[in-house]
Amino acid sequence: MKSSSKKGLLMKSLLSFKRLTKHSVTTFIAHYLSLIIILAGIITTFSFAIMGSNKSDAELINVAGSLRMQSYRLIYTMEYEPEKVDIGLRQYRISLHSNPLVTIHHHLLTPGDVKQSYSDLVRRWQEMENLARTNQQEQYRNQITSYVNQLDQFVYSLQRFAEKKVIIAVLVIILSMLLIVGIASYLIWHTHQEIVKPLNQLMRASTQIEMRQFQHILLDTKRDDELGRLAKSFTHMSNELHKLYANLEEKVTEKTQKINQVNRSLAMLYYCSQELSASDLNRNKLLHVLKHVMATEHLRAFELDLIELRQWNITLGEPSVALSWQEQTIGSEDNKLGSLRWQAGLPCPDTRTMENIAQLLGRTLYFNQTQRQQQQLLLMEERSIIARELHDSLAQVLAFLQIQLTLLKHNLNKDDDKAKRQSLLIIKDFEQALSDGYIQLRELLATFRLTVQEANLKLALEQVVDSLRNQTDIQMTVDCSLPSQTFNPQQLIHALQIVRESTLNAIKHSKADLIEVIAHTNEEGEQELIVRDNGVGIASLNEPDGHYGLNIMQERSQQLNAKLTISNRATGGTEVKITLPNTLA
Known part of the structure; x- marks a missing residue:
């Protein structure tokens, strides 16, 4: 054959x-x-x-x-x-x-x-x-x-x-x-x-073909010579090119539509990401984001069903009985936060886009939940510190005052001169205790009122130092080479509190003419926060009665999982150094 x-x-x-x-x-x-x-x-x-x-x-x-x-x-x-x-x-x-x-x-x-x-x-x-x-x-x-x-x-x-x-x-x-x-x-x-x-x-x-006019002038394809065969081949070639070009145009149009749809989806995802991460999450923001998704992806109906936040559930559009619902889980199998349900219109949305929307919502809700938990833990930690410091300072002062007041009442019942002299001494101790308690209260209020207005570490340090310049004539400088991403917002509060307390102690007790605040990486590659002065130095690390600043600094260092070192400098003065771990807790 x-x-x-x-x-x-x-x-x-x-x-x-x-x-x-x-x-x-x-x-x-x-x-x-x-x-x-x-x-x-x-x-x-x-x-x-x-x-x-x-x-x-x-x-x-x-x-x-x-x-x-x-x-x-x-x-x-x-x-x-x-x-x-x-x-x-x-x-x-x-x-x-x-x-x-x-x-x-x-x-x-x-x-x-x-x-x-x-x-x-x-x-x-x-x-x-x-x-x-x-x-x-x-x-x-x-x-x-x-x-x-x-x-x-x-x-x-x-x-x-x-x-x-x-x-x-x-x-x-x-x-x-x-x-x-x-x-x-x-x-x-x-x-x-x-x-x-x-x-x-x-x-x-050929000129018409070059100008993409594939319906060119008729050629004599019935001749039996070379030109007839050439015309026949040329006509066949132009027909094939016309088919190929039309097919390419269809593919280009289809690819362009897909690319435009992908671009719209990416723009929509970027917009949703920006909206969900711009500020605190609430139902109105979720409603605004879901409306934008529904308009972009041509959805007929759209529902958001949250497990723990039922008050935030949202239903958009008019569901149709003839259309089936599609669903996407928000969160993971181990930690399911809710689900997205929708009825698709024309053109149908890409499943991957809806998966990305669900993942974005899941991350936002999880981050919001985690942030609230962290804020709650931070609030509880701050309240615990405040309660402890009040107990160790003002509570003891008040107990002392109560005892002294009892002694004063007992002496007032006596009419002899010795009782009067003892009463005067008790009143003097009473005044001193009240003065010390008032000072301790102001220090605690100044410590717990510190806020962070800048995410930039250097600017935040400069703001802390600037807030203390009106209390002294000592020259104070800030040298920061650590990146701003060294601390998260909660950790930055603790670090700034330590720097403020160290600087305040240097202002009160060092008798120095220069205080330096340094944030850098040492020769061993460790990140350090240093507050040092050129004053008289520190006589003892044992804090006097009625003062709790060093204890608070130690507790805050433990919160950062950092090492606190207080020492006298060889050239004179005191150095307070916090050595940070490679990964902050």
């Missing part, structure tokens, strides 16, 4: 090649060019033949002209040199029967009258030769005139024959040239009609 099919294809190819060769434009042009070459060869050959014939005609005329002179010379020879008559007759005979004159009878183109004239001339000369040989001078003279006239007539016939040949040659050349011009003109016309015009049509069609 395969061999027979191959043979069939081979035979079809051979037949097509033969048909193409038979009707080929190049074959047609080659035939006419060959015909022109043949005609030119014929003209050239004929021209050479005429030239050769004209050369023999000139020789004939010369020979015939010499016969007249020889015939007249014989009269002189017969009269004055009779012994030379035979020589003259012999020379005349040689000239009369010379090769150019003899060949007249054998030349096909020589007219009959010329041949007859030559034959009559030969017969007449035989009569004249007998008169000359018998020395009949008078008769020879009487007939020489008619003989010469006959000879002139022969020369004239030769001349007319030569002229006729020239005229025939000119006519043949002219006719041949006209024929060549006609053939060349026809060839040019045929070339213009069969080659130039189809090529111009192909050029116009």
Whole structure:
């Protein structure tokens, strides 16, 4: 089967090649060019033949002209040199029967009258030769005139024959040239009609194809020559290009629509991310975000169902009974926060987009929940610190005052002078305790009122230091090279409280003229917060009664999981250093 099919294809190819060769434009042009070459060869050959014939005609005329002179010379020879008559007759005979004159009878183109004239001339000369040989001078003279006239007539016939040949040659050349011009003109016309015009049509069609006009001018595809096959191939190619281009346009349009949809989805996701992370989360913000998602993704109905925050549940659109609901879980399987349900419109939303929306909502809700828990824990920690500090400071002062007040009442019931002196001492201690309690209360209030207005660590440190500049004339500087991402907002509060307490202690007790606040990375790669002065140093790390600043600093360092070090500097002064762990708790 395969061999027979191959043979069939081979035979079809051979037949097509033969048909193409038979009707080929190049074959047609080659035939006419060959015909022109043949005609030119014929003209050239004929021209050479005429030239050769004209050369023999000139020789004939010369020979015939010499016969007249020889015939007249014989009269002189017969009269004055009779012994030379035979020589003259012999020379005349040689000239009369010379090769150019003899060949007249054998030349096909020589007219009959010329041949007859030559034959009559030969017969007449035989009569004249007998008169000359018998020395009949008078008769020879009487007939020489008619003989010469006959000879002139022969020369004239030769001349007319030569002229006729020239005229025939000119006519043949002219006719041949006209024929060549006609053939060349026809060839040019045929070339213009069969080659130039189809090529111009192909050029116009190719220009239209270049301008994406695939419905180009009609080409002659029924011809059996090369241009017909070229036109057929070109038309087939343009049809295929039209189909391919239309398919590409459809694909480009489809891809463009998909890209636009993806861009809208990305823009929508970015907008939702910005809205959900801009400020505190609430139901109105969720409602605004879900409306934007519904409009962007062409949803018919949209529902948000939260497990713990039922008051935030949202329903949008008008659900249709004929449409099915699609659902996406918010959160993870272990910590399911709720679900998204929607009915799709046209065009249908991408499932991945809805998954991203659910993940975004899940992260936002989880972050909001975690943030609230952290705020609650921070609040509880701050309340615990406040309660502890109040218990360790003001509570003890109040207990002391209560005891002193009881003693004062007991002494007031006595009227002796010793009781009065003791009462005055109790009142003095009472005043001192009240003064110390008031001071401790102000310190605690200043400590717990500290807030963070800047997320930038350097600016926050500068704000803490600036808030203390009005309490002293000591020069204070801030040098911070740590990134702002070192602390989260809760950790930053503890760090700033430690810096404030250290700076405040240096202002009160150091007697220094320079306080430096430094946040940097040390040579071991550890991050440090340092407050140091050039004052008198610290005598003891044991905090005096009624002061709790060092204890608070130690507790805050524990909250940061950091190491607190308080030491005297070798050059003088005190250094408070917090060494931070690589990862803050």
